[in-house]
Each structure stands twice: as structure tokens, then as C-alpha cells.
Amino acid sequence: MHPRNELLTGIALGAVGVAAILNWQCIYDKIENVVRRRKPSSGRVKRAALKNEYDRDPEMRKKMEAYVLDLQSRIVTALEEIEDEGDEASAAFDGVERRPGKKFRRDPWERPNGRGHGLTCVIQDGSVFEKGGVNVSVIYGDLPKAVLERMSAYQTNMELEKVKSMKFCAIGLSMVIHPRNPHAPTFHCNYRYFDTDNGGMWWFGGGSDLTPSYLYEEDAVHFHTVLKNACDKFGEDLYAEFKTTCDLYFRNTHRNNEMRGIGGVFFDDFDRFEASKSFEMAKSLGNSVIESYCPLVRRRKDTPFTENQKRWQQLRRGRYVEFNLLHDRGTKFGIAMPDARTESILMSLPLTARWEYKHSPEVGTEEAKLMDAVLTPKDWVSL
Amino acid sequence: MHPRNELLTGIALGAVGVAAILNWQCIYDKIENVVRRRKPSSGRVKRAALKNEYDRDPEMRKKMEAYVLDLQSRIVTALEEIEDEGDEASAAFDGVERRPGKKFRRDPWERPNGRGHGLTCVIQDGSVFEKGGVNVSVIYGDLPKAVLERMSAYQTNMELEKVKSMKFCAIGLSMVIHPRNPHAPTFHCNYRYFDTDNGGMWWFGGGSDLTPSYLYEEDAVHFHTVLKNACDKFGEDLYAEFKTTCDLYFRNTHRNNEMRGIGGVFFDDFDRFEASKSFEMAKSLGNSVIESYCPLVRRRKDTPFTENQKRWQQLRRGRYVEFNLLHDRGTKFGIAMPDARTESILMSLPLTARWEYKHSPEVGTEEAKLMDAVLTPKDWVSL
Numbered sequence: 063m064h065p066r067n068e069l070l071t072g073i074a075l076g077a078v079g080v081a082a083i084l085n086w087q088c089i090y091d092k093i094e095n096v097v098r099r100r101k102p103s104s105g106r107v108k109r110a111a112l113k114n115e116y117d118r119d120p121e122m123r124k125k126m127e128a129y130v131l132d133l134q135s136r137i138v139t140a141l142e143e144i145e146d147e148g149d150e151a152s153a154a155f156d157g158v159e160r161r162p163g164k165k166f167r168r169d170p171w172e173r174p175n176g177r178g179h180g181l182t183c184v185i186q187d188g189s190v191f192e193k194g195g196v197n198v199s200v201i202y203g204d205l206p207k208a209v210l211e212r213m214s215a216y217q218t219n220m221e222l223e224k225v226k227s228m229k230f231c232a233i234g235l236s237m238v239i240h241p242r243n244p245h246a247p248t249f250h251c252n253y254r255y256f257d258t259d260n261g262g263m264w265w266f267g268g269g270s271d272l273t274p275s276y277l278y279e280e281d282a283v284h285f286h287t288v289l290k291n292a293c294d295k296f297g298e299d300l301y302a303e304f305k306t307t308c309d310l311y312f313r314n315t316h317r318n319n320e321m322r323g324i325g326g327v328f329f330d331d332f333d334r335f336e337a338s339k340s341f342e343m344a345k346s347l348g349n350s351v352i353e354s355y356c357p358l359v360r361r362r363k364d365t366p367f368t369e370n371q372k373r374w375q376q377l378r379r380g381r382y383v384e385f386n387l388l389h390d391r392g393t394k395f396g397i398a399m400p401d402a403r404t405e406s407i408l409m410s411l412p413l414t415a416r417w418e419y420k421h422s423p424e425v426g427t428e429e430a431k432l433m434d435a436v437l438t439p440k441d442w443v444s445l
Numbered sequence: 446m447h448p449r450n451e452l453l454t455g456i457a458l459g460a461v462g463v464a465a466i467l468n469w470q471c472i473y474d475k476i477e478n479v480v481r482r483r484k485p486s487s488g489r490v491k492r493a494a495l496k497n498e499y500d501r502d503p504e505m506r507k508k509m510e511a512y513v514l515d516l517q518s519r520i521v522t523a524l525e526e527i528e529d530e531g532d533e534a535s536a537a538f539d540g541v542e543r544r545p546g547k548k549f550r551r552d553p554w555e556r557p558n559g560r561g562h563g564l565t566c567v568i569q570d571g572s573v574f575e576k577g578g579v580n581v582s583v584i585y586g587d588l589p590k591a592v593l594e595r596m597s598a599y600q601t602n603m604e605l606e607k608v609k610s611m612k613f614c615a616i617g618l619s620m621v622i623h624p625r626n627p628h629a630p631t632f633h634c635n636y637r638y639f640d641t642d643n644g645g646m647w648w649f650g651g652g653s654d655l656t657p658s659y660l661y662e663e664d665a666v667h668f669h670t671v672l673k674n675a676c677d678k679f680g681e682d683l684y685a686e687f688k689t690t691c692d693l694y695f696r697n698t699h700r701n702n703e704m705r706g707i708g709g710v711f712f713d714d715f716d717r718f719e720a721s722k723s724f725e726m727a728k729s730l731g732n733s734v735i736e737s738y739c740p741l742v743r744r745r746k747d748t749p750f751t752e753n754q755k756r757w758q759q760l761r762r763g764r765y766v767e768f769n770l771l772h773d774r775g776t777k778f779g780i781a782m783p784d785a786r787t788e789s790i791l792m793s794l795p796l797t798a799r800w801e802y803k804h805s806p807e808v809g810t811e812e813a814k815l816m817d818a819v820l821t822p823k824d825w826v827s828l
Contacts, residue, residue: 167802184802195802316780316787376797383798384791387770388780397699397771404699408767411800414759415766418796419550419567419578420788 092331096265118257118264119337123231126255127200130235133348134198137237138166138183140352141191148189149363152242161189171403178202182406186413190363194239195409201232205258229259238410244375245362247274247281248382249355253348264337266344267330270354271308273323273382275375277432279445281358282324286442289327292350296343304329309439314385321436322385374429376416383415475714479648501640501647502720506614509638510583513618516731517581520620521549521566523735524574531572532746535625544572554786561585565789569796573746577622578792584615588641612642621793627758628745630657630664631765632738636731647720649727650713653737654691656706656765658758660815662828664741665707669825672710675733679726687712692822697768704819705768757812759799766798
């Protein structure tokens with residue numbers, strides 16, 4: 063599938079939180095996309111092959127929930143270890159003693175009437191991490207009749223034909239981490255699985271992306287190389303495709319089209335491989351989170367910084383807020399849901415942010431170097 | 446006209462800046478609204494009366510531009526006087542000497558090809574004002590064919606029938622002021638005029654609203670009383686109608702429907718009176734800006750405050766950002782325009798803002814009192 067199509071039809075689920083997964087318009091689009099892809103319109107694709115390829119795994123919900131809970135636990139542990147190490151530079155900057163490491167606050171939650179559950183892990187005002195969250199959510203729901211009617215236009219050859227209602231399940235992990243130190247980058251990822259009780263609909267989605275305030279090329283190379291390695295086992299073109307999707311999606315179109323950061327990978331409504339292999343691919347990327355990000359925080363968290371560098375970080379945080387609130391489809395539609403868990407969705411926002419009228423870095427500065435990187439996608443792994 | 450209709454059809458222009466005025470969907474809606482209102486569907490309204498009542502004043506653009514430029518100049522002067530007085534409490538809080546007053550930065554701008562001009566006045570990091578802008582914009586454009594086609598469905602009895610293209614002009618003043626001191630409220634207003642070269646379309650819109658971090662009831666009473674007095678000369682029910690429109694519009698629907706602040710007045714596609722009287726009404730409200738707001742800043746700007754109070758202000762600024770970026774139709778559609786002047790639109794954002802996971806004020810505190818005021822609209826003038 064062409065990355066551009068993925069971009070247009072499927073990337074609405076990039077936000078943190080449950081509600082994103084329940085965005086109906088987005089689900090309509092995805093279903094049409096998946097069904098259109100599967101329909102043997104030319105007769106060249108054999109019916110049997112199709113069925114075999116796309117049948118969902120009845121155990122996948124259990125497997126995915128167990129996986130993201132385990133991943134969440136591993137990530138939280140890894141971050142708490144870094145948190146315990148402290149950030150000498152930030153303590154010095156704030157004129158305080160070395161701050162003790164904080165633990166993530168674990169906030170389990172349930173939706174009424176068995177409609178789902180989750181575990182939100184949040185850290186705030188820590189020694190290394192100014193704000194961050196790692197959220198797991200498991201949501202059960204019913205696809206509304208309108209979706210089924212739209213589906214029937216595509217599904218005439220498939221067993222969906224006579225289905226009158228369709229229950230679905232959406233399971234995902236979302237994470238955003240904003241470190242204190244302006245030299246340490248912000249990180250976001252989201253890995254999720256969607257399927258229906260009948261009709262054979264299922265897909266995986268997700269991605270990881272990095273948002274530094276200061277560009278360290280070796281960090282960008284490390285980050286993208288880890289992601290590429292995680293993709294390469296499943297197809298040599300996947301990384302390039304997912305990177306392009308990511309670069310196109312995370313853009314502040316109202317800010318001269320600048321990207322939120324230096325990108326990463328992004329994919330959605332992914333069922334190109336059979337279920338078990340698609341799951342392995344999602345896991346490969348999920349498992350790369352710690353390796354892709356933690357060494358970068360460790361490497362930068364004690365770097366001394368100036369008042370101006372802190373201010374620049376805060377201005378970049380402002381852009382992060384702009385993207386998440388103005389453009390991120392998951393956030394926008396998520397908060398429009400009747401029983402949205404706003405606090406889980408907006409835990410992606412930094413602790414603090416800043417806006418100055420017409421701020422623009424001077425030519426030749428480190429700030430200008432970052433701007434160049436976010437205005438022009440780069441092929442980091444080839445550097 | 447029922448306030449609810451005004452809300453649904455016309456309030457998209459509440460944001461700061463030019464681009465808001467150019468939101469096509471919004472202009473479609475307004476035009477349909479205005480035309481529907483004018484059409485003598487029952488035959489009871491005489492053609493002559495209609496024409497007389499709604500004919501636009503060919504001098505109104507000049508009058509409105511002169512008016513908003515003069516108003517801008519008066520407002521900037523009034524704010525600079527306050528700025529010169531300084532904010533002792535903020536200086537003490539920051540452990541600095543009394544800051545000298547800053548001047549507004551005057552930033553005139555032009556759109557290419559005679560499509561308009563404006564003057565953006567901005568203050569940042571001042572002694573009293575942390576961030577603020579007073580923006581005048583004059584925009585010329587062409588209504589696209591789609592709008593004219595939609596109009597023709599309504600306009601069969603009017604001289605618009607054979608119009609093939611329609612040039613318009615939109616003139617407005619927008620303003621947002623965020624003081625440093627958490628006891629001094631944030632203020633927003635917007636007053637604007639729209640008309641077309643032919644076809645007799647014109648309307649006024651605008652409003653003022655107040656966003657305190659701490660509620661001083663006497664301030665709310667003062668603010669609303671000044672606005673009510675400005676409205677009352679033109680109809681005894683106007684204030685109540687405009688207040689309701691304002692209360693309904695400035696809501697963070699994703700935050701338990703809390704209002705951005707304690708409201709004010711808001712009206713749009715207003716042509717209920719003949720042009721000169723509608724202009725007088727808009728001017729009456731525009732002229733009330735200084736009286737409604739400046740005494741409140743003077744009264745609160747030197748009030749000592751604590752670290753916690755500053756933090757609370759920052760959290761409320763976060764909600765201000767959420768409203769402007771997630772909900773304000775003017776901002777959202779404005780930034781989607783091809784040649785949007787993003788810096789003028791987003792000058793409404795505070796210098797700094799803050800987000801904490803699940804922050805909630807304790808019962809009985811001053812912070813809880815503010816929350817009560819933003820969760821339940823109050824009839825301030827009757828207190």
C-alpha cells in the first residue's frame with residue numbers, strides 16, 4: 063500500500079489514549095480501506111487464499127493485551143531507572159539539590175458496563191522527566207449500523223454480507239515522555255490492535271517518533287537505525303514506507319509545514335501479513351522502544367544548559383501542543399467522544415510550554431540547525 | 446434571532462486575526478443565515494422596506510476602518526499607561542527590581558495584490574502584561590462561486606439574482622491580554638464588520654469576554670455591568686441574548702463543559718438594525734473595552750501572590766490554550782487558510798502555560814470558587 067494512502071485513511075490513531083481508537087469516522091475510513099484492499103476485484107486473487115490470509119486469530123486480543131501490559135511494565139521500569147539517576151544539569155539550573163527519582167503513578171481505570179479497562183502510568187515533575195505517561199487501554203464496543211451499511215457496499219463477496227451487528231475490540235499502548243533537560247528529546251509512541259467479533263476485520267497500527275529541541279545527529283541516526291532494524295526483518299521497504307508516513311503526518315501545516323520533530327515510523331490498518339506475522343512486526347517495533355529512546359535520554363540528561371536553551375525547549379513544547387491540539391486527529395476526535403477520558407488523552411501535553419510572537423532563531427545557531435531538520439525530512443540511517 | 450442560532454451559524458469569527466474572517470464555511474453559513482432572515486417568505490414584509498432596511502452603507506468600510514484604528518490606538522495607549530505603572534507583586538515574586546514599562550511593538554503588514562492590510566500591536570514580557578496583542582485587519586477578497594450558487598437558492602427575489610461574482614471586505618479589531626499577576630484577569634475582544642461590493646450583504650460581529658484565574662465577584666459585576674450598559678441603549682434584551690451566546694460558545698466541551706472564563710457578550714452576523722445603528726451598537730461595545738477591563742487590571746496587578754497561585758494561573762492558561770486550539774472555530778479554520786498570518790492568529794496564546802495530570806482544586810479553596818464560576822453561568826449584573 064502506498065504510504066500516502068495510509069496517511070490519508072489510517073493515521074488518525076496516533077494520539078495517546080483510548081478515545082482515539084474509538085473515532086468512528088476514522089474507523090469507517092479504515093474499514094473501507096481494508097475491505098477495498100481485500101476485495102478480489104480483478105478475480106486474480108483466489109477466494110481461498112484471501113480467507114486464509116485475512117482470517118483473524120481468535121486469541122489475538124489476549125495475546126496483544128498481555129503483550130502491551132508487559133511492554134508497559136518494561137518501559138516504566140526502564141524509565142524509572144533513568145529517573146533514579148537524576149539530572150544534575152537541571153538540578154543545577156534550578157538551584158536545587160539533586161532531586162530524588164520519582165515513581166510513575168499507576169492509575170487503573172474501567173469503563174462502565176464491561177466496555178473496557180486500562181492502566182495509565184504517569185510521571186510528573188520528576189528528577190529527569192518533567193512529564194510523561196505510558197497508557198494501556200482495552201476497549202470493547204459496537205460498530206454502529208452506519209459502518210455496517212457502508213461495509214456492505216464492499217463486502218458482497220465475503221462472509222460479512224449477512225452480519226447485522228459487529229462488536230469490536232481495540233487494544234493499545236500509548237506513550238509520551240518530556241524530559242526536563244533541553245538536550246534530551248521528547249518521545250512518543252503508540253502500538254495498537256483492532257478487530258471485530260465477526261467479519262474478519264483486524265489490523266495493527268502504531269509508530270514511534272522523536273522530538274528533540276536540539277539536534278544531535280548521532281541521536282537521530284541511532285533512533286532511526288533501531289527502528290529500521292526492527293522493521294527490516296519483515297520487509298526491506300517497510301522502514302522507508304513507515305518513515306515517509308510519519309514525516310507526512312506529524313506536521314504543523316500552519317507553521318510552514320514544519321514537522322513536530324525528526325520523525326520515526328508510522329503505520330496503520332496494517333494486515334498485509336497474516337495475523338501472527340503482523341503481530342510479530344508490531345511487537346518488533348514495540349520492543350524497540352526502550353533501545354531506541356532510553357540511551358538518548360541517558361546520553362543527554364546531564365548536559366548543562368542555559369536560560370536561553372531552556373526557553374527554546376519551551377517554545378518547541380509550544381509547537382508540540384499546537385500539533386497535538388490543532389492537528390492530531392486522534393486527539394481531536396478523541397476529546398469529541400461522549401465518554402472520553404480527557405486526562406489520558408491530554409497526558410501527551412508537556413508540563414509547561416511557551417509562545418512568543420514571531421520568535422525565530424538566528425542563522426547559524428543550534429536552534430536554526432534544529433529548524434532545518436524539522437523543515438526538511440532527512441534520511442538519517444544513511445548519514 | 447435566537448441566541449442558539451447565532452451560536453451555530455455565526456460565531457466562528459471569535460479568534461484573533463485576519464484569517465478567521467476569511468473562513469469560507471463560516472461565510473457560507475452566515476450568508477445563508479442573513480439571507481434566510483431577510484427573505485420575505487410570507488409576503489408580509491414589503492420589498493421596499495426590506496431594501497431600505499438592509500441596504501449597505503457605501504461609506505461603512507471607511508468608517509469602520511477609521512473606527513477600529515482609532516480604538517486600537519486608544520486601547521494601546523491605555524494599556525501602556527498601566528504597563529508604565531508596573532506590577533510590584535510580580536517583581537517581588539520574581540525577585541527582580543521593578544520592571545520598566547514596555548511599549549507595544551507596532552507591526553504593520555500587507556497582503557499581496559491589494560488584498561488587505563493591518564496593524565498588529567504586540568506586547569511581551571512586560572512589567573504588567575506577560576503577553577498581549579491588539580490587532581487591526583482589513584481584508585479584501587472574492588466570494589467563491591460555490592458561495593454565490595448557494596446564495597442563489599435564497600435570493601430569487603433580490604437583486605443578487607444576476608450577480609456573477611462578489612467582492613467582499615472584512616474589517617476588524619481583535620485583542621487578547623494576559624497579565625502577569627494571577628489576580629489580574631485575561632481579556633479578549635473582537636469587533637468586526639463584513640460587507641460585499643454588491644448584493645447588499647453586510648453584518649457586524651464581536652464581543653468581549655473575561656478570563657480570571659481568581660474570581661473577584663465585584664470584578665465580574667463591573668465587567669458585565671459595563672457591557673450591559675453598552676448594549677442597553679440599543680435594546681433591553683440585547684445584553685441577555687449576547688451574554689448567553691458568549692456563555693455557550695466559550696466552552697471546553699472536553700473538560701466537563703467548563704467555560705473559558707466568566708463570559709461577557711458575543712454577537713455575530715448582526716444586521717438587525719439599519720447599518721448606521723448596527724455600527725453604533727458595535728462602537729458602543731468597542732468603546733466599552735477600556736472601561737470594562739482597565740480598572741480591573743489596575744485593581745489587581747499589585748496583589749501579592751504565592752507560588753501556588755502562579756501555578757494555578759498557569760494551569761488556567763493551559764485551558765485557555767486548549768479552548769483556542771481545540772474549539773475556537775476562528776483559530777481552527779483560520780490556520781487552515783493558505784495564506785494565514787499564523788503569528789497574528791496565535792498571538793492569542795499566553796507566553797507560558799502548564800498541564801498537570803488530573804489536577805483538581807481542593808473543596809473550599811479560591812481555586813474551587815473559580816471552578817464553580819466557570820462551570821455554572823451566573824447572572825453577574827444582578828448580584
